[in-house]
Amino acid sequence: MIQKSKHIYWLFLVFLSFQVSAQNSSWQPASFEVVKSNYKTFKTTQYAHVFSGSKHNIVGLAPELQGLTGVELPLNAYKNGTNAPLKLKFKEKVQVLIGVFQEKDNAEYFQLNYNPNAKLVLENGVTITGLSPVNVYAVSFSKGTHIINPEGKGLFAVLGVIKNNPQIVSRNAELPDGKLWNPTYIVEGFSDEKPLFEIIGGENKAVIGEGMPGTEDIQGGFEGGRVVKVGDTYHMFPTERAGEKGIEMYYDRVKTKIGHWTSKDAIHWKRESTIYQASGVYAVTEDDNPMNDRRSAIWSYMPVFNEKANKWYGYYLAYTVHKEIQPNHSFGRIWRCESTVDGIHGIGGPYKDMGIIMEPGLDSQPWEGRQGVASFFPYKVGDKYFGFYSGAYPFASWADYPKKSGKGWFVALAESNSLEGPWKRLNKGLEPIKTIHPQFVENPIVSQLPNGLYIAIFDGGPEGWGHHLPNMIGYSLSKDGINWGEARYLPIETKVDKWWDIMRTPLCLIPEGNDVYTIVYNAIDLKRRFHPTGMVKVKLNKDVMESRLKELK
Numbered sequence: 001m002i003q004k005s006k007h008i009y010w011l012f013l014v015f016l017s018f019q020v021s022a023q024n025s026s027w028q029p030a031s032f033e034v035v036k037s038n039y040k041t042f043k044t045t046q047y048a049h050v051f052s053g054s055k056h057n058i059v060g061l062a063p064e065l066q067g068l069t070g071v072e073l074p075l076n077a078y079k080n081g082t083n084a085p086l087k088l089k090f091k092e093k094v095q096v097l098i099g100v101f102q103e104k105d106n107a108e109y110f111q112l113n114y115n116p117n118a119k120l121v122l123e124n125g126v127t128i129t130g131l132s133p134v135n136v137y138a139v140s141f142s143k144g145t146h147i148i149n150p151e152g153k154g155l156f157a158v159l160g161v162i163k164n165n166p167q168i169v170s171r172n173a174e175l176p177d178g179k180l181w182n183p184t185y186i187v188e189g190f191s192d193e194k195p196l197f198e199i200i201g202g203e204n205k206a207v208i209g210e211g212m213p214g215t216e217d218i219q220g221g222f223e224g225g226r227v228v229k230v231g232d233t234y235h236m237f238p239t240e241r242a243g244e245k246g247i248e249m250y251y252d253r254v255k256t257k258i259g260h261w262t263s264k265d266a267i268h269w270k271r272e273s274t275i276y277q278a279s280g281v282y283a284v285t286e287d288d289n290p291m292n293d294r295r296s297a298i299w300s301y302m303p304v305f306n307e308k309a310n311k312w313y314g315y316y317l318a319y320t321v322h323k324e325i326q327p328n329h330s331f332g333r334i335w336r337c338e339s340t341v342d343g344i345h346g347i348g349g350p351y352k353d354m355g356i357i358m359e360p361g362l363d364s365q366p367w368e369g370r371q372g373v374a375s376f377f378p379y380k381v382g383d384k385y386f387g388f389y390s391g392a393y394p395f396a397s398w399a400d401y402p403k404k405s406g407k408g409w410f411v412a413l414a415e416s417n418s419l420e421g422p423w424k425r426l427n428k429g430l431e432p433i434k435t436i437h438p439q440f441v442e443n444p445i446v447s448q449l450p451n452g453l454y455i456a457i458f459d460g461g462p463e464g465w466g467h468h469l470p471n472m473i474g475y476s477l478s479k480d481g482i483n484w485g486e487a488r489y490l491p492i493e494t495k496v497d498k499w500w501d502i503m504r505t506p507l508c509l510i511p512e513g514n515d516v517y518t519i520v521y522n523a524i525d526l527k528r529r530f531h532p533t534g535m536v537k538v539k540l541n542k543d544v545m546e547s548r549l550k551e552l553k
Contacts, residue, residue, distance in 0.1 A: 519537075
């Protein structure tokens with residue numbers, strides 16, 4: 001009887017929620033005019049740029065607000081009270097949807113005092129990166145021209161204007177605090193600057209998904225690696241989260257393979273061979289000990305053609321794997337291998353190992369952490385070679401070794417006179433590169449744009465798993481290949497149907513002619529064990545490229 005009562009109560013709550021959502025979905029946008037002002041408008045959507053002069057963007061909003069038209073306010077002017085009046089003209093009685101930041105002791109935020117024309121309609125109704133939780137009020141205005149916020153100073157958000165609707169039902173949208181997204185970041189096409197890349201389309205579903213030919217022995221899908229194009233053929237070398245049938249998904253990321261796949265269009269793929277396969281054997285000690293199998297998991301294969309040697313080199317990551325200690329992947333080592341077939345068409349191998357080029361050692365720094373050397377990508381600058389190497393789960397000091405690790409995914413540079421090495425860490429400041437993003441850069445792949453700018457495309461970090469990161473593919477630019485600028489992020493779901501929950505690693509930025517580039521990427525659909533692969537096309541804006549070159553020091 002108790003169980004039945006609970007079931008009826010739950011059904012009542014679901015029905016009530018449906019009724020509220022249905023009522024609020026009747027919000028109808030109303031037209032308005034910005035009077036004698038240079039304030040711009042924006043469409044209230046995911047990633048909308050709410051304030052000029054800022055990097056704050058919407059990363060969550062109640063569905064009732066989707067597609068309305070807001071007004072972009074100058075951030076600093078409103079914070080310090082030097083803003084010009086915002087005048088809006090209405091052709092009918094309307095309700096202006098005002099976002100009020102819930103931080104009463106902060107004088108920079110507007111506080112909505114008692115106003116008989118204002119009604120709280122959405123508690124925690126919007127998440128704006130780097131800013132406090134937002135409550136949305138519907139403020140009634142009659143037909144005519146009105147000054148918005150005549151009675152106070154401070155920052156607020158104009159999120160839309162709707163036709164007068166006294167039947168709006170208030171609800172708590174329960175969206176998270178925007179301060180969890182720290183720091184704020186630049187989203188291409190949703191900022192004050194013109195985007196370097198325009199997303200022009202791509203596949204609206206995964207190009208390699210569960211059950212497709214070649215995936216029969218891959219339980220968990222794909223993560224990382226690289227795609228290169230030789231002639232008219234794309235060659236992909238992904239990490240296959242192979243796992244084992246009958247064993248739970250945690251083993252997918254332990255028993256891995258490096259596969260070789262080919263395609264003529266980056267959409268239809270054929271598996272050609274296995275380049276390497278990990279042992280999948282767990283560690284027997286907690287530290288970096290030769291008693292452990294140091295090739296338990298193999299990841300992040302990066303093929304690079306050495307013109308001088310006339311053959312393909314491969315750089316890949318081998319881990320020790322501990323079953324209990326996080327991160328399970330520990331003490332990474334970078335191996336170099338060579339194709340036994342000379343020439344550009346020898347990319348399929350077979351490959352032979354030439355030894356370890358980077359590993360934990362006396363020149364390691366605590367920030368490299370328990371995960372050790374977690375990726376490597378080499379590229380040429382003048383007569384020298386540089387390589388991005390990474391670390392994760394940092395130690396605050398060596399006193400924390402081997403188990404007490406923190407959070408952070410970082411990169412730094414190594415240098416060499418040749419692709420063979422030896423490779424030397426550039427530890428002048430004993431710190432990783434934080435100009436790109438201070439908390440998360442993973443698996444960067446470097447190439448050059450037509451004007452010589454170096455570009456690194458990388459995994460920008462998940463929004464899921466408790467990490468409030470951009471959840472987009474990122475890129476950074478460099479004039480000299482050594483000093484790297486602040487990241488920008490590509491919101492590809494604005495032009496491609498979003499089939500994923502967590503965006504992961506880009507595998508390439510391949511020029512196709514006419515300023516169009518192909519990006520193949522891995523992502524995660526949380527409803528599935530199998531992590532698929534997708535594809536998108538972007539177009540380079542050469543004018544923006546030239547302006548970025550001038551801006552970089």
